[in-house]
Amino acid sequence: MRVTPDSINPMNAAPQFSLVAGEASGDLLAGLLLDGLRARWPQMRASGIGGPRMAERGFDAWWPSDKLSVFGYVDALCHYREILGIRNQLKAKLLQEPPGVFIGVDAPDFNLDLEADLRAKGIKTVHFVCPSIWAWRPGRVEKLKKSCDHVLCVFPFEPELLAKHGIAATFVGHPLASVIPMQSDKASARARLGLQLKDRVVAVLPGSRLAEIKHLAPRFFKAVAGMVIACPAMKFIVPSMPKHLPLLQKMAQECGVEKHVQILSGQSHTALEACDVTLIASGTATLEAALFKRPMVIAYALNWLSYEIMKRKKLQPWVGLPNILCQDFVVPELLQHEATPQALADATLAWFDAPEKIASLERQFTLLHTQLLRNTSELAAHAIDQVINQTA
Structure with missing residues (x-):
């Protein structure tokens, strides 16, 4: 099945998003992103893989985010069959009922391959949090280019770096910078x-x-x-x-x-x-x-x-x-x-x-x-809105 542009209505008052967030940090980031999406589209729906902070915002978690929580290569190998099974089931479900946009929140080892498969079928994909290609595994940039229509970056130097590889990106600030006060008590x-x-x-x-x-x-x-x-x-x-x-x-x-x-x-x-x-x-x-x-x-x-x-x-x-x-x-x-x-x-x-x-x-x-410090939720929602409208 290939999703055609006509199957996604950018003017839909209630767009459907699919998100995958792994671990507690991804759940936190995705929860803040959902706030921005809800502010822009009050009737939007979101489902996929998430944790308690996402659930608090009405997210429909088909699997809990801690299913993707692995620690190093050895731990990943031990859980490989289960995680691969979850990814295959999720991919089949999303291809059967395509979302307006798929948003992978961090968890690049899980999300990038899934994003590549979905994008190949015409589903728009956004990756939230640029993988640390500037710190390690620089070869991952080619996978990122294949997988994502847009990357939401949490550090200011990342969009320029990605632009050199032909990857569209937006610096949205780090959500934690707006959650944590400048002066703590x-x-x-x-x-x-x-x-x-x-x-x-x-x-x-x-x-x-x-x-x-x-x-x-x-x-x-x-x-x-x-x-x-x-x-x-x-x-x-x-x-x-x-x-x-x-x-x-x-x-x-x-x-x-x-x-x-x-x-x-x-x-x-x-x-x-x-x-x-x-x-x-x-x-x-x-x-x-x-x-x-x-x-x-x-x-x-x-x-x-x-x-x-x-x-x-x-x-x-x-x-x-x-x-x-x-x-x-x-x-x-x-x-x-x-x-x-x-x-x-x-x-x-x-x-x-x-x-x-x-x-x-x-x-x-x-x-x-x-x-x-930026208005991360609003900037991220605006960037995702532009991705949706690119399908029209």
């Missing part, structure tokens, strides 16, 4: 968590995916044990997805720190706003920490084979988004074998003795926040 956040303004507080974020937590949480909790010895009065807050609460509680107990950590159900933004420093897994959460202007220690560890593969494809010396965007090691990164509990504890504690360094970091992160 540490006192209010601490009050909500029962903490005092005088407390020394570390937010511990070992990731949102199960495999991430299994690799990182034990190291993080052992680092907490070391910090407790150095500073017994220090407070530790650990935001968690509700489904991971029992596992984190068990890990904290096994590491002997269950009495020293406050494990929260959700509330990652409250934790970042309340803390002085965060020990954090590399990923979108590090950008959230930067937008809250918090010093951090970025860590990552995964299966050794996945790490070796990824290391060979890396184009820049940095892994954490704050360092990549600032083009400098403004915060420490401890990866794989370097991410020992002692090293993590030492690097985290070091921030408490570096007020001048923190002040400089806050200025850099404020500038970064300003650069990323």
Whole structure:
């Protein structure tokens, strides 16, 4: 079946969109995008693969987003058959009932191949969040060109880079820059968590995916044990997805720190706003920490084979988004074998003795926040509207 331009009416008051978002970060971004689509088309409908934030906005999730949550090459191989099955079922459904536009939100390993198949059949495709071709896997740009009618970019330098390859793109700002206030309210956040303004507080974020937590949480909790010895009065807050609460509680107990950590159900933004420093897994959460202007220690560890593969494809010396965007090691990164509990504890504690360094970091992160701040929902909806009208 091939979708013809006449089968999509750009003037339709209730266009139908299909979205696929993987993991918690994709669910957050897609939820904010849905706000913009709803503002532009109040009667629009949206379905596909999504999480709780999308569901709150009326999204019809045929599969939950955590089905696509994998960690490294080895984890992806273990779940390959299930994920491929979901993609094939989704593709068949979308070809049978074509949406006005398909929007892949991040998750490039899943979305780009699906987008290419749909586009070949005449369905317009938009990819939200440019894959990090400037950081690693530059060969992916050709797949992006084949897969997408338009790319919504969250960083300002990306559209020019894509234009060199003949890919239409729009910088829409980063949605998190409009969600997180330019000036955070540490006192209010601490009050909500029962903490005092005088407390020394570390937010511990070992990731949102199960495999991430299994690799990182034990190291993080052992680092907490070391910090407790150095500073017994220090407070530790650990935001968690509700489904991971029992596992984190068990890990904290096994590491002997269950009495020293406050494990929260959700509330990652409250934790970042309340803390002085965060020990954090590399990923979108590090950008959230930067937008809250918090010093951090970025860590990552995964299966050794996945790490070796990824290391060979890396184009820049940095892994954490704050360092990549600032083009400098403004915060420490401890990866794989370097991410020992002692090293993590030492690097985290070091921030408490570096007020001048923190002040400089806050200025850099404020500038970064300003650069990323746009009306993302409105700009994204406008770009998608133009894609729809190109079919007429």
